[in-house]
Amino acid sequence: MIPLKKKNPWKKRILLTVLALILIGAGIYWYVATEKFADTNDREAAYTVNALDFIREFHDNDSAANAKYRDKIITVNGTISAIEPADSSTVNVKFIDTTTSSYVIFAFQEQHAAEAQTLKEGDVVSIKGSCSGGTFSEILGVEKIDFKRSALNKDKK
């Protein structure tokens, strides 16, 4: 009589653990690889500010202003000073403090590029965007504050 070969339960457990780890790893990789920034209009702003007050805050102390606003979603309300084409399909919107020439500039999120094209100098608007912080421009001799992935704030909140 041939004795029955006893199955090793650990082999099965190790195999299942390895398989689970592979699946978790693949899931994390897929999540990271396909993750995209949300529409800025759907994100809540950390602060809502007046454009000129905002520029002056950076102009007066950009270290403190950067610590407060950088890498956050900010809503800025103001009157458009200039519209500048960035390339053939997009424009940037600027608010300029005419007393210092310091400015804040907004590059728009891809899905909001068309609405930016409808704006014109003198329009009173509310723009929400991701604040990249303020730096002193050696070329222009002024403080500049950059925004990316901006959108017209339709809720006006």
Next chain:
Amino acid sequence: MKKTILALALVAITGSLFAQKKTTTSATVAFDASTAIDALPKAENKTVVAALDAKAGTVAFEATVKNFAFTNPTIQEHFNGEKWLNSDKFPTFTFKGNILDASKVNFAKDGTYNTNVEGTLSVKGVEQKVKAPATIVVKSGVVTATSNFSFKLADFGITGAPIDGGKVAKEPKVTVSAEFK
């Protein structure tokens, strides 16, 4: 009367000299470090400050590192992180240089001029000399300058496993484009 004419002439000359320097706050810099393994490490910054001094034959740009917009949040976080660009400490890329054969470019006449630009690129606080081909297009008083070049990340102290593993190009391509009115 003579003094008035002299003063007016001085103002006119000064104005003419200042007009030689043109600036824009909406130049673009595209950064592409994608590879066959990973298409994500690429971004564009559309709020770059650029200057062109036609008389002196100089060009310059400043790009806020944090304003490079990636599609992927994780890649953008890595790009700005301490091991990569460390943008909290080094907030701008800068370039200052000269048009090598500026005398061949007639900024007053419509045309396309192929030239070379040489200067100092500063990334993550490290300065390196770079030389790149550039195209200058003059049309109805508007000057459009574009340049494509690549640089070695290691030359600027940027290293790490994603670069060694081929997920990030060792020599990213950079495209600079600026329109001066």
